[in-house]
Amino acid sequence: xxxxxxxxxxxxxxxxxxxxxxxxxxxxxxxxxxxxxxxxxxxxxxxxxxxxxxxxxxxxxxxxxxxxxxxxxxxxxxxxxxxxxxxxxxxxxxxxx
Amino acid sequence: xxxxxxxxxxxxxxxxxxxxxxxxxxxxxxxxxxxxxxxxxxxxxxxxxxxxxxxxxxxxxxxxxxxxxxxxxxxxxxxxxxxxxxxxxxxxxxxxxxxxxxxxxxxxxxxxxxxxxxxxxxxxxxxxxxxxxxxxxxxxxxxxxxxxxxxxxxxxxxxxxxxxxxxxxxxxxxxxxxxxxxxxxxxxxxxxxxxxxxxxxxxxxxxxxxxxxxxxxxxxxxxxxxxxxxxxxxxxxxxxxxxxxxxxxxxxxxxxxxxxxxxxxxxxxxxxxxxxxxxxxxxxxxxxxxxxxxxxxxxxxxxxxxxxxxxxxxxxxxxxxxxxxxxxxxxxxxxxxxxxxxxxxxxxxxxxxxxxxxxxxxxxxxxxxxxxxxxxxxxxxxxxxxxxxxxxxxxxxxxxxxxxxxxxxxxxxxxxxxxxxxxxxxxxxxxxxxxxxxxxxxxxxxxxxxxxxxxxxxxxxxxxxxxxxxxxxxxxxxxxxxxxxxxxxxxxxxxxxxxxxxxxxxxxxxxxxxxxxxxxxxxxxxxxxxxxxxxxxxxxxxxxxxxxxxxxxxxxxxxxxxxxxxxxxxxxxxxxxxxxxxxxxxxxxxxxxxxxxxxxxxxxxxxxxxxxxxxxxxxxxxxxx
Numbered sequence: 138x139x140x141x142x143x144x145x146x147x148x149x150x151x152x153x154x155x156x157x158x159x160x161x162x163x164x165x166x167x168x169x170x171x172x173x174x175x176x177x178x179x180x181x182x183x184x185x186x187x188x189x190x191x192x193x194x195x196x197x198x199x200x201x202x203x204x205x206x207x208x209x210x211x212x213x214x215x216x217x218x219x220x221x222x223x224x225x226x227x228x229x230x231x232x233x234x
Numbered sequence: 235x236x237x238x239x240x241x242x243x244x245x246x247x248x249x250x251x252x253x254x255x256x257x258x259x260x261x262x263x264x265x266x267x268x269x270x271x272x273x274x275x276x277x278x279x280x281x282x283x284x285x286x287x288x289x290x291x292x293x294x295x296x297x298x299x300x301x302x303x304x305x306x307x308x309x310x311x312x313x314x315x316x317x318x319x320x321x322x323x324x325x326x327x328x329x330x331x332x333x334x335x336x337x338x339x340x341x342x343x344x345x346x347x348x349x350x351x352x353x354x355x356x357x358x359x360x361x362x363x364x365x366x367x368x369x370x371x372x373x374x375x376x377x378x379x380x381x382x383x384x385x386x387x388x389x390x391x392x393x394x395x396x397x398x399x400x401x402x403x404x405x406x407x408x409x410x411x412x413x414x415x416x417x418x419x420x421x422x423x424x425x426x427x428x429x430x431x432x433x434x435x436x437x438x439x440x441x442x443x444x445x446x447x448x449x450x451x452x453x454x455x456x457x458x459x460x461x462x463x464x465x466x467x468x469x470x471x472x473x474x475x476x477x478x479x480x481x482x483x484x485x486x487x488x489x490x491x492x493x494x495x496x497x498x499x500x501x502x503x504x505x506x507x508x509x510x511x512x513x514x515x516x517x518x519x520x521x522x523x524x525x526x527x528x529x530x531x532x533x534x535x536x537x538x539x540x541x542x543x544x545x546x547x548x549x550x551x552x553x554x555x556x557x558x559x560x561x562x563x564x565x566x567x568x569x570x571x572x573x574x575x576x577x578x579x580x581x582x583x584x585x586x587x588x589x590x591x592x593x594x595x596x597x598x599x600x601x602x603x604x605x606x607x608x609x610x611x612x613x614x615x616x617x618x619x620x621x622x623x624x625x626x627x628x629x630x631x632x633x634x635x636x637x638x639x640x641x642x643x644x645x646x647x648x649x650x651x652x653x654x655x656x657x658x659x660x661x662x663x664x665x666x667x668x669x670x671x672x673x674x675x676x677x678x679x680x681x682x683x684x685x686x687x688x689x690x691x692x693x694x695x696x697x698x699x700x701x702x703x704x705x706x707x708x709x710x711x712x713x714x715x716x717x718x719x720x721x722x723x724x725x726x727x728x729x730x731x732x733x734x735x736x737x738x739x740x741x742x743x744x745x746x747x748x749x750x751x752x753x754x755x756x757x758x759x760x761x762x763x764x765x766x767x768x769x770x771x772x773x774x775x776x777x778x779x780x781x782x783x784x785x786x787x788x789x790x791x792x793x794x795x796x797x798x799x800x801x802x803x804x805x806x807x808x809x810x811x812x813x814x815x816x817x818x819x820x821x822x823x824x825x826x827x828x829x830x831x832x833x834x835x836x837x838x839x840x841x842x843x844x845x846x847x848x849x850x851x852x853x854x855x856x857x858x859x
Contacts, residue, residue: 156839165835226835233833 141182148175162214162224166207173203235285236296238278239317239368242325245275247361253354264350265343268357269336275360276329283322294319294718297370297434304373311431316370320719323567324367324497327574331489332360334692338582339481341688342589352392352479359385363490367497372421372431375498379417379462382491383410389486390478402474409471413461417498420454423447437504445509452505452512456519459495463549466522470782472546473530476538480585483538488545488581489574496549496570499556500563500720507559507721516557517643521650524550526780528657532664533776535763536595537584540665541577544621547654548573554651555636558643563720564713565635572628572703576620579696583614586689587669590682597668598761599677604670606682609690611670613697618666620700622659622743628703635707638735642728652742659746667754675761 148171155168177196184192218224249271253264260267286294295318304311317325336356343349362381369375391403424431427447428439440448459465464472475487486492499506499516506513527546534540548569555566588595590607604611620629633655641648676682684690706712713723728735766774775781830841 153843157836157843160836229835230833233831 138182138186142179145175145179145182148172148178160225160227162217162226162229165226166210166214170203170207173199236282236317237298239282239296239298239315239325240300242275242278242282242329243315243361243364243368245278246271246357246364250354250357250361253350253357256350261350265336265340265353268353269333269340271357272329272333272336272360275364276326276333279322279325279329282317283326286317286319286322291714291718303371308429309425311371311373313374314370314432315368315374316433317368318719319715319717320497320500320567321367323571323715325364327571328360328363328367328490331574331578331696332356332363332485334695335481335485335489335578335582338484338585338689338692339479341686342481342585343479348392352389355385355388355392356481356485359389359486359491363494366494370433372424372433372436375433375501376414376417376421379458379494380414382486382494383407383414383462386410386475386486386491389482390475392479392482393477396477398474399477402471402477406471406475409468410461413458413468413495416454416457416461420451420458423451423454433501437502440505440508445511448505448508449511452502452509453515455498455502455505456512456516459498459553460519461495462498463492463495463553464523464546465495465519465549465553466526467782467785469523469526469546470779470786473534473539473542473779476536476542480538480581480588483542484578484581484585487542489578492545492549493552493570493574496552496556496566499553500566503560503563503720506557513557513559517554517647518557520550520552520554520557521647522550523547524554524654525650525657526550528654528661529772529776530779531661532657533773535597535668537587537597537600537665537669538581538595540597540661541581541584544658544661545573545577547658548577548621551633551636551651551654554640554647558639560721560724561642562636562639564716564723565632565639567716567720568706568712569632569636571706572620572632572700575696575703576617576627576629576700579617579693579700580614580621582689582693582696583610583617586610586685586693587614587682589685589689591676592680594677594680596763597665598759598763599675599680600669601672601675601759602670603682607684609684609693613690613693614670615666616697617700618662622662622747623655623739624743625740626701626704628700631704631707634736634739637739638728638732641730641735642725645729652739655739656742656746659743660750663747663750664754667750668759671755672759675759 152168152171152173152175155171156165159165159168177199180192180196180199182192184190184196214224217229221228246268249268253260253268256264286296295316297314297316299312299314301313302310303313336353339352339356343352346352359382362378362385364378366375366378366382369378387403387407390406391400393399394403421431424436427443428436430436440451457468460468472487472492476483478487506516524547527543527548527550529543531540531543531547534543552566552570552573555562555569558565587600587603587607587610590603590610591600594600616627620627623630623633637648637651637655640651710723717723730738766777769777778784830837
């Protein structure tokens with residue numbers, strides 16, 4: 138049990154650090170997916186431990202949301218790339234105070 | 235027929251509405267419409283008067299109810315008019331003198347491009363003044379009271395391109411508001427104590443309440459009367475009001491509107507009958523004003539202001555008579571009528587003189603005009619004889635009656651009235667001598683000429699009335715006529731026989747005339763006004779209008795200005811400071827909060843992570859504790 142949770146924590150941390158340090162929007166997205174799947178792993182592990190299906194249901198919901206998020210996110214990245222010829226998140230900085 | 239009294243008001247009101255709304259094409263004949271409206275009202279007034287006179291004395295009061303004006307809970311005010319002996323005399327004075335002044339104005343205002351508007355205002359005034367005197371309810375009276383105030387304001391400021399005229403109009407309006415406040419409070423007091431504001435009901439019930447209520451009511455009514463009639467202490471506006479066109483000064487500020495205060499006192503005579511204190515204050519106000527006005531009249535070189543001082547003084551006489559109670563009401567109204575004739579006559583005469591002298595009002599620039607303007611001279615002369623009380627003229631009867639009644643009341647009041655008569659003779663003789671006699675002191679480009687007949691005919695009619703109005707005193711007709719409205723006139727025992735009093739008055743008047751002749755008739759009159767440093771303190775004080783404006787300035791205007799400035803400061807600094815200061819602080823805080831929003835997505839992500847960690851640690855801390 139502890140192993141699953143440790144792996145989940147590691148994957149989540151890698152994902153979080155990736156979101157924070159990488160500039161390429163595609164990579165950032167992949168890291169976000171990594172974080173989501175790390176939580177999925179934790180959900181499934183807890184479901185197994187408690188012996189009910191709640192965690193597994195939550196994991197399916199997360200997958201649906203992740204799929205939707207990727208669809209919209211990639212569409213935004215493609216349109217940003219078309220106008221600005223870059224996928225760096227640091228260059229998309231027009232919305233600021 | 236007598237219930238048609240509302241038509242008296244409706245005709246000139248319709249005239250005013252027509253002239254104010256009709257366009258430019260009515261410029262050519264607008265003045266004729268206005269004059270016709272006023273004349274129609276006069277003819278109707280005469281018809282109603284004759285019908286009233288044909289009735290028995292106790293039937294001489296007809297109230298017409300046009301419907302309910304205000305109906306709120308237990309309070310009811312009817313739109314009703316009373317045509318009785320008192321208001322019928324006023325109707326004749328207002329519409330009669332008013333029509334003559336309309337005719338005169340056709341000539342006087344002939345070259346004014348806003349003449350139609352002038353006539354519309356004159357008609358508005360006539361309608362408002364008739365509302366005032368016909369009202370059967372104090373609220374309706376108040377409507378007319380404010381209406382004449384409005385017309386007076388519009389007409390004083392008629393030449394509004396002159397800053398002095400605009401300022402004078404505003405001053406008259408504001409000072410009248412002070413008096414109107416008194417009248418408004420009086421009406422509220424009536425409502426509080428009697429539950430009604432009907433003139434008849436209030437006068438019926440006032441005897442059944444405590445004397446203090448009657449005194450308060452009387453003093454509040456007197457405050458209203460002081461404002462409208464330019465009596466001390468609200469006298470300062472009348473002299474400035476001479477900025478208006480001269481027919482306005484004659485109609486509003488001599489013959490009719492300024493006498494509304496006297497009318498109010500006589501109309502509310504039961505209130506004053508019930509309170510000796512209020513009557514004594516009325517007498518004091520009358521005596522002070524009659525002497526003040528006479529003093530001012532002695533020192534002014536501006537012919538209209540000298541006449542205005544005289545108007546104040548004569549209204550002081552009327553107030554004094556009204557304050558004497560039942561012994562004086564009829565004489566107050568009698569003097570009011572005769573004064574209406576001879577003062578309107580003299581004001582119009584002064585207008586005629588100004589017309590010939592290129593609108594110069596300085597009597598030091600006149601002199602020797604009796605040859606150049608014979609009609610004006612003779613008619614003015616009759617007015618002059620009437621105001622000083624020359625035997626046989628109307629003023630002789632009306633002023634003597636007041637002095638007799640004053641002597642009957644108290645020797646001191648009588649002596650003050652007697653002194654006033656002497657001073658009146660002095661300043662009116664001075665005015666006559668400076669204007670019509672002596673050497674020519676005309677400016678170079680002035681060519682005096684007689685005015686057109688449209689102006690001189692009203693002068694002749696008014697002069698005839700000034701001469702003959704004394705007939706009203708024959709056989710005590712005026713006292714008997716007014717008895718249903720103003721109560722029975724009691725006669726006090728006089729300290730001296732009447733013939734002796736009359737002789738004393740004549741001697742005093744002759745002394746005033748002689749003194750004026752010694753001062754102004756024999757000597758050369760300076761063509762320029764002597765500087766203040768060259769004249770006596772008496773003259774200086776009179777020229778400064780007895781420092782009425784200074785007192786008002788010090789007591790009211792300056793404290794009010796300071797208060798306003800303080801309020802403006804408090805508003806700008808304290809209230810605005812609080813409101814805008816709060817907004818400013820919020821803005822500054824937002825400015826600080828805005829700085830972390832850099833536009834870098836990764837720093838936002840870091841903040842989200844940091845926030846999540848804080849929440850997580852917080853949760854941990856809470857669960858573990």
